[in-house]
Amino acid sequence: MGEFNKATYVSNAGLLLELYDKKILIDGFCNSILPIYKNPPNRLKEKMILGVPPFDNIDILLFTHHHSDHFDSKSTGEFLKNNKNTLVVSTSKVIEEINNVYCEIEEDRLIIAKPLLYSGEDTYIKGINIQSISMLHQGEEYQDVENLGFLIEIGGKKVLHVGDAKPIKENYMELGLTHKNIDLLGVTFPYVGVHTGRQVIEKYIKPQKIAVIHLPHRELDQYGWIDATRKSYRRVQHSFVETVFLEEIEATIEI
Numbered sequence: 343m344g345e346f347n348k349a350t351y352v353s354n355a356g357l358l359l360e361l362y363d364k365k366i367l368i369d370g371f372c373n374s375i376l377p378i379y380k381n382p383p384n385r386l387k388e389k390m391i392l393g394v395p396p397f398d399n400i401d402i403l404l405f406t407h408h409h410s411d412h413f414d415s416k417s418t419g420e421f422l423k424n425n426k427n428t429l430v431v432s433t434s435k436v437i438e439e440i441n442n443v444y445c446e447i448e449e450d451r452l453i454i455a456k457p458l459l460y461s462g463e464d465t466y467i468k469g470i471n472i473q474s475i476s477m478l479h480q481g482e483e484y485q486d487v488e489n490l491g492f493l494i495e496i497g498g499k500k501v502l503h504v505g506d507a508k509p510i511k512e513n514y515m516e517l518g519l520t521h522k523n524i525d526l527l528g529v530t531f532p533y534v535g536v537h538t539g540r541q542v543i544e545k546y547i548k549p550q551k552i553a554v555i556h557l558p559h560r561e562l563d564q565y566g567w568i569d570a571t572r573k574s575y576r577r578v579q580h581s582f583v584e585t586v587f588l589e590e591i592e593a594t595i596e597i
Contacts, residue, residue: 347499347597349526350396351588352386354379354411355556357503357528358396361496361597364470367397368404368492368503368528371418374411378558383591391417393425400425401468405432406505407479407489408439411556419444422451431455431465431472433488455490460516462493471495475517477507480530493522499597502549503528506556509539514546524549526597527583530556534585535571543583552585553595560589 350358356370370390374381382390390397403421405413413436422428423444430440431453440452455474457463462473475491484506491504491513502524507513509532527549533539534554543552557568568589575585586595 348594349501349528349553349597350594351553351555351591352390353382353591355406355503355505355528355530356382357553357555358400359494359501359597360396361494361499361501364468364496365396365400366402366404366470366494367400369406369412369505370403371414371421372411373414373417376411378562379411379556380559380591386591387417391421391424393421400428401470402472403428403430403432404472404490404492404494404503405430405436406491406503407433407487408435409487409506412505413439415439415443419447422447429453429467431467431474431492433490435488457490460512462517469496475504477504477513478510480506480508480532493519493524500524501526501528501597502547504530506530509533509536509542511542511546514542517546519546520548526551526553526595528553528555530554531567531571535567535574537574540578540582549583551595551597552583554585554587557587557589 347361352370353372357368359366429451434454437452437454457476459476462475465472473493477491479487479489489505494501
């Protein structure tokens, strides 16, 4: 166990959570077909697959959805073969893809979450409370993609990771998140860079801290998303939630 509760940035939308004596890896194994988004570097992916610290004794893998910049069945299966005590919670599509590649993985290690759209489903495993929330995916062309947000609670610490959820009130208004005192919110950059995204955070989530993830490689950011998001945030940072931009792989923040 580390000296403090922390989140480590490992890939495009990937976070390793170390909370008290528990470890959860969210969207850590990916192999994006779009070069603009960050895969875990090979040296880091090897450590992850082999369970080298800090990736030893991971309790649960969470995947928000099956897109390649969030999930890779091959490296996930290799990890699961090497780390026999780790469970997976995700969508039916993700679980199906894991089974298609590595059918020998025990069925009870692969848990399908099936919440209704805009609502949550609670699971308590390994001393960890997980609420899997069905949220509409960003982008009109992805409206049929099942995207899960995860609200994780361990020892009173609460982390919400929303995958590629669209920053709209419908994704949040029925969840009662403002009363949950969320310590860390992991979101894509439009939540912070766009006024309507910030409104959703302030009105429907109210976290203590925000981690901006899913930022592109800076050298491939042809649309200037990183600088535009940072510029927009600077205009409101004195009145907005404390925000950390996670660009560097293996950057760590306290929770």
